[in-house]
Amino acid sequence: xxRLTSGLKNAVAFGAVGPAIGVVxxxxxxxxxxxxxxxxxxxxxxxxLPFGYILAGIPAVITGFVIGxxxxxxxxxxxxxxxxxxxxxxxxxxxxxxAAAPSVSEGVVNLTLIGALAGFGVAxxxxxxxxxxxxxxxNAVA
Numbered sequence: 001x002x003r004l005t006s007g008l009k010n011a012v013a014f015g016a017v018g019p020a021i022g023v024v025x026x027x028x029x030x031x032x033x034x035x036x037x038x039x040x041x042x043x044x045x046x047x048x049l050p051f052g053y054i055l056a057g058i059p060a061v062i063t064g065f066v067i068g069x070x071x072x073x074x075x076x077x078x079x080x081x082x083x084x085x086x087x088x089x090x091x092x093x094x095x096x097x098x099a100a101a102p103s104v105s106e107g108v109v110n111l112t113l114i115g116a117l118a119g120f121g122v123a124x125x126x127x128x129x130x131x132x133x134x135x136x137x138x139n140a141v142a
C-alpha cells in the first residue's frame with residue numbers, strides 16, 4: 001500500500017510540474033538556438049505551456065507513477081536517475097506513437113531528451129521541497 005501511495009503522490013507531482021519544466025527547457029533551448037531574438041522573445045514560452053500539458057501530461061503522470069512504485073524519494077540517487085530514465089522513455093514513446101516510421105529527424109531524440117531532463121528536474125525539485133519541509137518541521141519542534 002505504501003508503494004501505491006508513493007506512486008499516486010509522484011503521479012500528481014510529476015503531472016503538475018513536469019510539463020512546465022519540459023516547456024521551459026524546450027523554450028530556452030529554442031531561444032538559445034535562435035540568435036536574432038532578444039530577451040522579450042522568452043515570453044513566447046508562456047503560450048507554449050498549454051501545449052506542454054496537452055502533449056506531456058500523460059507521459060509525466062506515467063513517469064511519476066512508475067517511479068513511485070519502483071523507487072521512493074527515500075533513495076535520492078535512484079529516484080532522480082530513475083525519474084530521468086523513465087521520463088525519457090515515456091516522452092520518447094510519444095514520438096513513436098505519433099509517426100508511422102519515426103527517425104531522429106522527427107524529434108524522437110528531442111522529446112526523449114526533454115522528457116529525461118524534465119524527469120530529473122521534477123525529482124530534484126520534489127527532493128528539495130521534501131528536505132525543506134523536514135527542516136521546517138524540525139525547527140518547529142525545537
